[in-house]
Amino acid sequence: MIDLLVVGGGPAGLATAVHATLAGMEAVVVEPRPSPVDKACGEGVMPSGVRALRALGLELPPGHPLRGIRYVRGPHHAEAPFGDGTGLGVRRTELHAALTRRAEEAGVKIVTDRVGEIGQSADSVTAAGLRARWLVAADGLHSPVRRGLGLDLPDRRPRRYGLRRHYHVKPWTDFVEVHWSDAGEAYVTPVAEDVVGVAVLSTRRRGYDEHLAAFPDLLDRLDGPPATSVRGAGPLRQRV
Numbered sequence: 001m002i003d004l005l006v007v008g009g010g011p012a013g014l015a016t017a018v019h020a021t022l023a024g025m026e027a028v029v030v031e032p033r034p035s036p037v038d039k040a041c042g043e044g045v046m047p048s049g050v051r052a053l054r055a056l057g058l059e060l061p062p063g064h065p066l067r068g069i070r071y072v073r074g075p076h077h078a079e080a081p082f083g084d085g086t087g088l089g090v091r092r093t094e095l096h097a098a099l100t101r102r103a104e105e106a107g108v109k110i111v112t113d114r115v116g117e118i119g120q121s122a123d124s125v126t127a128a129g130l131r132a133r134w135l136v137a138a139d140g141l142h143s144p145v146r147r148g149l150g151l152d153l154p155d156r157r158p159r160r161y162g163l164r165r166h167y168h169v170k171p172w173t174d175f176v177e178v179h180w181s182d183a184g185e186a187y188v189t190p191v192a193e194d195v196v197g198v199a200v201l202s203t204r205r206r207g208y209d210e211h212l213a214a215f216p217d218l219l220d221r222l223d224g225p226p227a228t229s230v231r232g233a234g235p236l237r238q239r240v
């Protein structure tokens, strides 16, 4: 019997498994997708997140330093530098590759599989053919494990959706910019010397370009070609 079975090898699952291994436990991560996993994300790691990555003993992946946050609406803006260090704008694939490397180096076993049914007894949990003392459900926002255990609650608040794309544009700022419009928000994160990511979040379901049209000033800045295709996620709210 192993100590810890982690369902899901995203950032939360891999970080949990590394911490468990550093604490002397035998941890196995079960994840169906090969590394590096990409995902719709704003890709801004706050200073506390950078410290958390360092605490894992991880070599920081390549990215772009983030020094604060700026909120923009038309001609108005408000901004503040981070008071507790520097953040990191980082492509999701770079972050995932670095976390996977660190997990493997720490001795975490990563099994390519999807967890289905989970069995429980007084002293163990069984899933994906493995028996463990504990199981961590790190299987994402819509956690099938949580749903399977009947822990989801109905959520009647408006549903929000996220879409993101990257552009070959030299970053014009080392702040995360949050642009507001009546239709939603656009998060702009520099992630490399020549790439910015733009994630739009809204309750309205429509195409990425339609969303972006609500931010004409931002659109003017994005004068380089797209660097990635559009990737989406949602709905983003869950009650547990």
Ligand SMILES: Cc1cc2nc3c(=O)[nH]c(=O)nc-3n(C[C@H](O)[C@H](O)[C@H](O)COP(=O)(O)OP(=O)(O)OC[C@H]3O[C@@H](n4cnc5c(N)ncnc54)[C@H](O)[C@@H]3O)c2cc1C
Residues within 6 Å of the ligand: 007, 008, 009, 010, 011, 012, 013, 030, 031, 032, 033, 037, 039, 040, 041, 042, 043, 044, 045, 046, 113, 114, 115, 116, 138, 139, 140, 141, 144, 145, 161, 162, 163, 164, 199, 200, 201, 233, 234, 236
């Ligand atoms: C548009 C958008 C913008 C965002 N911007 C930011 C940001 O700027 N900064 C920030 O910090 N956060 C941001 N977030 C949030 C961030 O993406 C999530 O908090 C983060 O991905 C959560 O990581 P996780 O490991 O919990 O889940 P995930 O990254 O979703 O990983 C879950 C993993 O579980 C696996 N899995 C699912 N089902 C099973 C199963 N049955 N068996 C085994 N494995 C399974 C999946 O394959 C997946 O790899 C954003 C999110 C969105 C949608």
